[in-house]
Structures are given as structure tokens and as C-alpha cells.
Amino acid sequence: MTRGRLLVRAWELAEPIAEMRGIVQHFLREPGGICDFESLSPGLVSHIKIVCLRRLRCSLAEIGCELANEIDEMRIIASSKEISRELWLCSPRYAFRFIRVLDSALAELGRDGTLFPATGPVLH
Template sequence: MTRGRLPVRAWEKAEPIAEMRERVQHFLREPGGICDFEILSPGLVSHIKIACVRRLRCPMAEIGRELVDEIAEMRLIASSKEISRELWLCSPRYTFRFIRVLDSALAELGRDGSLLPAAAPGA
């Protein structure tokens, strides 16, 4: 469960990024909601949750520890080649990092939703 104020400004900053990917469908924002919106594109539905974090530049393992509740909620959504579960991490300066929630791991995405190559340790 997230704490603090609703990330209204982060939602506003995320809107143009989402619109570049395709059609955006917003969900009713209420307590207990899993996703903030979804992106409908040919052959893919992306369920998006925005999470405000203090640090973006950290290892994937740290993200997994810090956002364990959000990741568990996202895993309630079915996953397949046609369904993507994504956490959009937003820094205090409204910079974004995009993470796909897989069944047993996390993967980094680019702004366009494509998977980024995994970075080598220490890179």
C-alpha cells in the first residue's frame, strides 16, 4: 500500500509519455486500485502503475525490496506476450524509469516500452 499524497503531478508528467506509445485508458483513481491507466496498442495491453521514489539510480534488487507491495499487486494481473505489467518510477524531479513486472523478476524498459538489454554488474 502506498503512503502519502496521490502523485497527481507525476500522473500529469506521465501522460505525454503514455500518449506517444498509443491510446491511453484511465482508471478511476481510488484507494486499493492496482493500476493508474493502461496503454492500448496493436497486439499489446500495458497496465501502468506510477510509483514515486526518492532514488531512480539503484540496482533492480533494491527496487524489488522498496516496492515489494506494488510489485505483488501488479502480479495479480495476468501476464502474457500480449499483456505487460509496468511500474513507472518517478523521481522527485519528475524523471521516469520504466520497469516491467515479470512473473519472477523485473526487467528495465525504454520510454517506448521495449525491453532494454540487461546491464552487466558494475556497469
């Protein structure tokens, strides 16, 4: 995970995306924190962690291997139809990719939080 300017800028760019999805509540940013913020919308609470990666153009299986620790941390949070655990991946050029952490798989999301229909969950 990258620290410093890239991550701070990624948080700044992620906030408007989260605000389009609902009310945003920030968590304290401290070492060992599981999530950066949550987005509250009718019927859905999304727990979101931003992770900076050098390369976003890879498979969900590769993301699962590279971010295994972060995924395991996210799985501590309860999951249901109304609770979403999400990794927002950010490239060095500030492009985003959105991943939902399911109980035993990963699924790609659109910017609005809906599952991509063309891709099903990938086991991890």
C-alpha cells in the same frame, strides 16, 4: 509511496509518454487500486502504475525489495506476450524509470516500452 502534489504532477507528465505508446484509458484513482491507467497499442496492452520514489538510481533488486507490495499487486494481473505489467517510477524532480513486472523477475524498459538489451531480467 508519496502522495499529494508530486504524484499528481507525475500523472500529468506520464500521460504524454503513454499517449506516444498508444491509446490511454484511465482507471479510477482510489485507495487499493492496482493500476492508474493502461496503454493500448497494436498487439500490446500495458497496465501501468505510477510510483514516486526518492531515489531512482538503484538496482532492480533494490527496487524489488522497496516495492515488494506493489509488485505483488501487479502480479495479480495476467501476463503474457500481449499483456505488460509496468511500474513507472518517478523521482522528486520528475525523472522517470520504467520497469516491467514479469512472473518472477523485473526488467528495465525504455520510454517506448522496449526492453533494454543490456539488462536482462532480475529475479524477484
